[in-house]
Amino acid sequence: MPRKPNHDRNELIARARDLFWRQGWAGTSLKDLEAVLKMKPGSFYAAFGSKEALFEIALDKYAEGGAERLAELVQAHGPMEALKRYPELAICREDAPAKACMLSKTLLELQAHGHPLAKRASAHLMGMEEQFAALFAQMQRDGQIAADHDPKSLARRYQSDLLGLRVSAEREGIDAHAIAREIAEGLTRL
């Protein structure tokens, strides 16, 4: 009896994610979304409920994608090499909507108003950090880095370096790849 939707929901969410990632929360109007998703208001609200609901889904998809890419890197090259390559990977994609991290952009934009989306972004950042910490811990068990470090502290610093790199990459006239190389090189000194 029912009628199929015209669009692939997954593809719609990916496009919304890229738009939100690039333009932020307030910088993205419903008109923008309607244009990119090729949906009229009625379809949009039937499919996603609200701008906020879609942003939340997009944010989750963003975080999930980042975690997956890191996991693949670990699978292919092991923890140390993965963490060394990850910074460059985060800023090299020319077709990416932005160099900066969507989680930090969301946090910075919405934190002051106590917006739920800021809390969600913060939680995702914490999730990433735990992923990093697990890798540092594993590297210690493998004897790749000195045992007298706190994995959580290493992860915290790595995350901070990564966020700084990706803000720097957003600037014009900055050789962010050089910074990425320095971060990677710093890991060898542990």
Add this chain to the structure above:
Amino acid sequence: MPRKPNHDRNELIARARDLFWRQGWAGTSLKDLEAVLKMKPGSFYAAFGSKEALFEIALDKYAEGGAERLAELVQAHGPMEALKRYPELAICREDAPAKACMLSKTLLELQAHGHPLAKRASAHLMGMEEQFAALFAQMQRDGQIAADHDPKSLARRYQSDLLGLRVSAEREGIDAHAIAREIAEGLTRL
């Protein structure tokens, strides 16, 4: 013949800067500004011309303040100790509108739309970086750090670390002071 303004312009700009710093460009409405500055729309536009014009003035004041604070630190403790103390100083003030840097927040929020204020924030960041580079160069001349570094590269990395630190400081549950200490400690290894 004239009548004096009721308010101190400098104080008004400082209050506007703090509000913009905390809430960002789109997050700050004219209603918010009217409330904080205790001005009606007419007075506001007579005094500043537009929301954008005031943001620009506020941004300049922010950058100027940061440069002054660094200069004072250098005056009091010399370049090395100044750069060591600056990260902690940037995130320790409990009464500050935000931990994160207003320049990077502005850049991240407005860059995608090619907004003039993003370019201005970017220019200020570059100015800061040159200030850092000058200090690293001086430290080399003084023999405090090895001569085989490029001062501009050191400044670029220091700036990146600083931006990352200040994004991290915005997060809840993160000991940013620990990161600040690590950044300062890193300087001793040059």
Add this chain to the structure above:
DNA sequence: GGGTTTCTTGAGCGATCACTCAAGTATATA
């Protein structure tokens, strides 16, 4: 005090915001 000049006031402007809903259209089953 009268006259001039500047500052302050606040109702209200058009534009845009996120969002709604009744009507129309397409696809399924019976």
Add this chain to the structure above:
DNA sequence: TATATACTTGAGTGATCGCTCAAGAAACCC
């Protein structure tokens, strides 16, 4: 083919956006 069940459409909602401007109040000169 008839009917039921989505999905799509787009004009239109009230609220809020940044901003204007005519009128009134206050401070200066003479």
